[in-house]
Amino acid sequence: MRSRLASGATAADATAAAAALRELLPPSLQPVISASFIRSHLLYEEFVDRLALRVARETGLEAATRKPASAQEVVAGLGLEARCALVPLDWILRRLAAKGTLEEVGAGADRRFRSHTTWPVLDPEPVREAQLRHDPSSLPSYTLAGTVAQDYPAFLRGEAAGEEVLFSPRRLRLWVDYFSNDNGLYAISNHVGAVAVAEWLPRVGGVILEVGGGLGSGALALLDRLEAAGRLGEVREYRFTELVQAFLRRGQQTLQGRYRDPSWLQFVVLDMNRSFAEQGVRPSSLSTVYAVNALHVAHDLGFTLGEVRCALEPGGQLIASECVRPHPWQTIYAEFIFNLMETFRAPRLHPVYRPAGGFLTAEQWRGAIEAAGFADVRFLPDILRIREEVPDFFAAAIGATRPD
Numbered sequence: 001m002r003s004r005l006a007s008g009a010t011a012a013d014a015t016a017a018a019a020a021l022r023e024l025l026p027p028s029l030q031p032v033i034s035a036s037f038i039r040s041h042l043l044y045e046e047f048v049d050r051l052a053l054r055v056a057r058e059t060g061l062e063a064a065t066r067k068p069a070s071a072q073e074v075v076a077g078l079g080l081e082a083r084c085a086l087v088p089l090d091w092i093l094r095r096l097a098a099k100g101t102l103e104e105v106g107a108g109a110d111r112r113f114r115s116h117t118t119w120p121v122l123d124p125e126p127v128r129e130a131q132l133r134h135d136p137s138s139l140p141s142y143t144l145a146g147t148v149a150q151d152y153p154a155f156l157r158g159e160a161a162g163e164e165v166l167f168s169p170r171r172l173r174l175w176v177d178y179f180s181n182d183n184g185l186y187a188i189s190n191h192v193g194a195v196a197v198a199e200w201l202p203r204v205g206g207v208i209l210e211v212g213g214g215l216g217s218g219a220l221a222l223l224d225r226l227e228a229a230g231r232l233g234e235v236r237e238y239r240f241t242e243l244v245q246a247f248l249r250r251g252q253q254t255l256q257g258r259y260r261d262p263s264w265l266q267f268v269v270l271d272m273n274r275s276f277a278e279q280g281v282r283p284s285s286l287s288t289v290y291a292v293n294a295l296h297v298a299h300d301l302g303f304t305l306g307e308v309r310c311a312l313e314p315g316g317q318l319i320a321s322e323c324v325r326p327h328p329w330q331t332i333y334a335e336f337i338f339n340l341m342e343t344f345r346a347p348r349l350h351p352v353y354r355p356a357g358g359f360l361t362a363e364q365w366r367g368a369i370e371a372a373g374f375a376d377v378r379f380l381p382d383i384l385r386i387r388e389e390v391p392d393f394f395a396a397a398i399g400a401t402r403p404d
Ligand SMILES: C[S@@+](CC[C@H](N)C(=O)[O-])C[C@H]1O[C@@H](n2cnc3c(N)ncnc32)[C@H](O)[C@@H]1O
Pocket: 179, 180, 211, 212, 213, 214, 215, 216, 217, 218, 219, 242, 243, 244, 247, 270, 271, 272, 273, 292, 293, 294, 297, 298, 343
């Protein structure tokens, strides 16, 4: 029987979904993806749904969809700022349609949305309180989404830049708390990635370069796992890289606080949209390129993957922990937040593997990685198999090998 994680937010739903998943997960991931995590995941789905509903109401979507309307028609009808608003608004419409608040009429370019019922009024706060009682460690995800939701209508009207809403200096604390192994909902990506590296890291060790390392939580989870397995000595150098100086500095503080400044830890600015060689990464010099929730923001994914392949030695590994979209056009809750970023929602498109911005499906990852010249593309856990049984599970690591 197919088990939807997000069929509701009860403890019984979480237990049932966890049981379904346990059958499909390798033993190394079973403790990571626990029934407790799934309960938090279900609650957060509900919380984001309620925020999206509130934003939709405040933006006038209920009236704007009394007659079937496409996202473009809604944007034009409400006088919203199309360049910023189209993708997030289309996401909200699809999200409401998936919940049955709206009806979806037609498909593809002809897809339209119609509200045929009066919309329910659903307060997000009781869901946050349920999370507080269940596991307060995930509250940073709630605080971030709740904060973004307040500014969403102004962003859709073009009165506030998405990057300003997300990254104004006064909001740095939100990110420090969000990108953290103490945030149970976010840490899953770090743990899945760390398990994958422990499995796929070449035994001879070598140089690991992390792209988009942010505040360092992904690196910390990985190095802690290798250390616990007595394998830290296999890492000749861990080169932690990041585009944003403020993030790099914080990541450096975190990692040096934990590992007391060993010579094998290096910290470097690296822009994944520019030539790696021109930024000091020698061709064929790395054994592993690692990234947690970072590669999907590449402006031109084909270019960045090509740079990664050149930087790897033959037999070297690309390992990326990502939110992998189970089915095309399916919404993933983190997109409610990240759709405010132009780099996230509007990368350079490719007809086969990058038909839209945001997260990629397993097939799109495989297509992009193979087109860049990699072999042996694989997923941990087996996301293709899992999505047949649990269609809204999306945490996975993607591995690939640079051929000789
Ligand atoms: C989801 S975050 C990764 C969080 C990180 N794993 C952590 O634990 O804090 C994605 C990161 O990619 C970085 N990024 C965005 N554009 C980039 C670029 N062009 N090159 C390198 N990094 C980039 C962002 O600054 C951000 O830190």
